[in-house]
Amino acid sequence: MRIKEEKNKIIIKDQPDFEPCHIFECGQAFRWEKQKDSSYTVVSNGKVINVAKEKEDIIINNTDIEDFYNIWQDYFDLNTDYSSIKSTLDTDEIMKTAINFGQGIRILNQDEFETMISFIISANNRIPMIKKVIENLSINFGDKIGEYNGKLYYSFPTYEQLANAPIEIIRECKAGFRSERIKEAAIRIIDEKNTVYDLRNKSYDEALEYLLSYKGVGNKVANCILLFSMKQFSTFPVDVWVRRVMQELYVSKMTSDKEIRKFAEDKFGHMSGYAQQYLFYYARENGIGR
DNA sequence: TCCCAGGTCCTGA
DNA sequence: TCAGGACATGGG
Incomplete structure (x- = not known):
């Protein structure tokens, strides 16, 4: 991996298996906006970045080399060889077609709490609406990060922020019947944060059983949390x-x-x-x- | 108006 | 265990 630093941006030279639209539109993350130039502006880890592809290079705007190595290298799963994953998987014509179609997909390493709340919101909901609810929660309860390209961005709320959030305001964020589930999970995680953030080190069965004990977390949601924030890749969530x-x-x-x-x-x-x-x-x- | 969405919970067999 | 209805909200 060759990294070049320029003013307020990082360039990853000749990065294979990386397509911003595949990564963000494959349903694993919700805090992104496609821009007119087809780049993606993304909020994660309390930062705003913009991700673009130019030929075989990946440009991460609004960041620096320190954040790249501390945050984005792991977030974009850049130490995993997706070519090898794809060649292992494409043993039949169906997978061959699917892999070819989404050849630039990577599974992001996302925050456990944010992923839990995001997928609790996903229940019986549409992706554009899930994104809207999450944005509303961030604007109402998250921290102001700052302006990027003329727009203000807010971080995803912490468990303290959501635990202290009035239930009626959570409802006003259009979370619907999931509002109580969101607040209850946040309150519980204040005491159990160490357990939650250690689940990636537990066995699949143990982590699954723990997650299922949350209201609003059933089999599908639990497995999405395991896959998208806890590096459990042997699961196949069915939606x-x-x-x-x-x-x-x-x-x-x-x-x-x-x-x-x-x-x-x-x-x-x-x-x-x-x-x-x-x-x-x-x-x-x-x-x-x- | 009705149907459905990256489901889960509750109830009653 | 499992089928069936309820659940907020908004777009088609």
Whole structure:
């Protein structure tokens, strides 16, 4: 990896397997905005950055070399070899097509608490609406980060900030019936933060069981949290899109979500999480099964 | 107006 | 264990 620092930006030279639109629009993250020039402005780790691709180079604007090595290198999972993951996975024509379609996907390393709350909000909701609710919560309860390209940005609220948030204001953020779940989780995490931030070091079964004890965290949400913030890649979360693409291309229409998960986890093993992301992005962008 | 969304919870077999 | 309805909100 060759890194070049320029004024207020970092350039990653000749970075393979990195496509901003694949990374941000594959459903793992919600705090991004596509700009007119097709770059992505992203809020994470209390910072605002803008990510663009120019030929084979990745440009991260509004950052410096220190933040790159302390934050973004891990956030963008730059130490993982996605070419090797892809060549392991593409053992059938369906996966070949899905991988080819989303060839620049990477699984981000996101904050545990933010991911928990984000996926509690995702229940029975649409992605644009999930993004809206999260933005509302950030504006109301997060810290002001600053202005970038004429727009003010706010960090995702901490568990203290959400625990202290009046429930009626959380409702005004359009969180709906998930409002109580958000506040309850935040209150609980004040006492259990050490446990939550240590889940990535626990076994899959132990971490899953713990997450399921939260209201609003069922099997699907728990597995998304495990995959997107706790480096548990042997899980295959099944949502409406993954159900459609699997029933359309791999299994019969009668197959239950539980059976789909088992089928996929047996087939893809410790790469299940990556396979799920390629399939989700492929299904959603192409309206598979709709 | 009705249907549905990156589901979960509750209830009753 | 599992099917079926309720749940806020907004877009099609």
